Amino acid sequence: MKDVFDKSSVPSPLERVKERLTLVKVGGKIVEKPESLNRFLAAFSKIEGYKVLVHGGGRSATAMATRLGIESKMVDGRRITDEEMLKVVTMVYGGLVNKQIVAGLQVLGVNALGLTGADLNYMRSEKRPVTDVDYGFVGDVKEVNAGILSDLIAKGVVPVLAPLTHDGAGNLLNTNADAIAGETAKALAKYFEVRLMFCFEKRGVLLNENVEDSVIPALNLELFKKYVAEGIISGGMIPKLENAFEAINAGIKEVVITRADLIHTNGGTKICK
């Protein structure tokens, strides 16, 4: 029989006041097309409790750059952001994509507020130092002002974060959306019990990549290492999951990898301690 006075089941005062917040990262492939974006937004609007959305937009930026006759230069899948490309990503991420998402969420009763790191000075970054590669106007996250975000969230506002930050010296910087999602989630973990969700083209991490139904429901570090050793988890999924475990170690309650149109369900792969 369970001891009703077992102290381990009594949450600490801090834990007790923390409410659940879901932070979803959605990539450029889904936000590029109105159909997939709208399906995603409908699913996002159904998530209960506090929430935050971080979006990419790389494909839309590449398409706009091409129309403007600007070449998209990539090194190892990372964009080189020269002055002209910075204007393109500022327009596309901060304007076109962000505001279409905000307007689309308002119809669904979600009180969205589109932000770059410069807005409310919520996220500062540092221009990435030039080593072998000069990435140009690309920022590595340095500081998250989570207090101002958490105040808005507690009032029912849903921040929609574009992958742009600022250096505090007047320059906007192109910033990886996964990094923004991870750093924001970690900073908000002080105020909320944060669940971080990454949208993926599959239903989750699969035991057999050809069988969509073979989703691994939960992964801890031990199981992850076992699957990697057995070759069940391989390729690009390995760094993705390593990042997820890093987030868990930094105070995030749970990381979920699932399909964009299923984020409101309880499916996908849950990464936990």
Add this chain to the structure above:
Amino acid sequence: MKDVFDKSSVPSPLERVKERLTLVKVGGKIVEKPESLNRFLAAFSKIEGYKVLVHGGGRSATAMATRLGIESKMVDGRRITDEEMLKVVTMVYGGLVNKQIVAGLQVLGVNALGLTGADLNYMRSEKRPVTDVDYGFVGDVKEVNAGILSDLIAKGVVPVLAPLTHDGAGNLLNTNADAIAGETAKALAKYFEVRLMFCFEKRGVLLNENVEDSVIPALNLELFKKYVAEGIISGGMIPKLENAFEAINAGIKEVVITRADLIHTNGGTKICK
């Protein structure tokens, strides 16, 4: 001798709690060039007390449309906004211009927050009905949610409003920046003692248009009518001033017409009751 108990000099409780707010409208000509924009932002940052900035961006949008091979169609100086042009203004107003202003203000210690009407659902509009002219995706302001703006302002946030609104059905609409400035000022007059400033290429309304120093310091309706009758005030300045008097009648304390780099000084032409 003045009667110290003269009731007319005692402010009502509501007036007593109202603090001063300056709402500045700046046009596309000034925001287009980094030099004039930075001079303007420096002056704006020096305005004391609560403040709001409304910006245009028509020239930047026209330039971007040209680069994209999209023709800018105008009727009586008003832009026709078809689907392609709506994308351009969403990118340019909501992204490029708005975020450059926000990042530029953060350097100056101004906690700016860039907004379109869709963000926080702060301004809804209605697509302009088709009459002789089909203006396309152009919105006429219908509703201002000033409560959420005033809460942010009272916390020291400086809203930077792009000339874009939404219809609440998922569509962004291109909206005249003067209209946004006027409607926002009127709605905020419930919470603040609002001063509305329009930036102009001259130091104010001039007695002699060739003499920059001949600024008319103050104009009431009577004086305005006299100057119009005498031909001192003519042309495009007449509807500008009529709008200013309309704003005064709608509860705005003072309207000022001055030069963009002088908004922090006490100059310009003051329009008052």
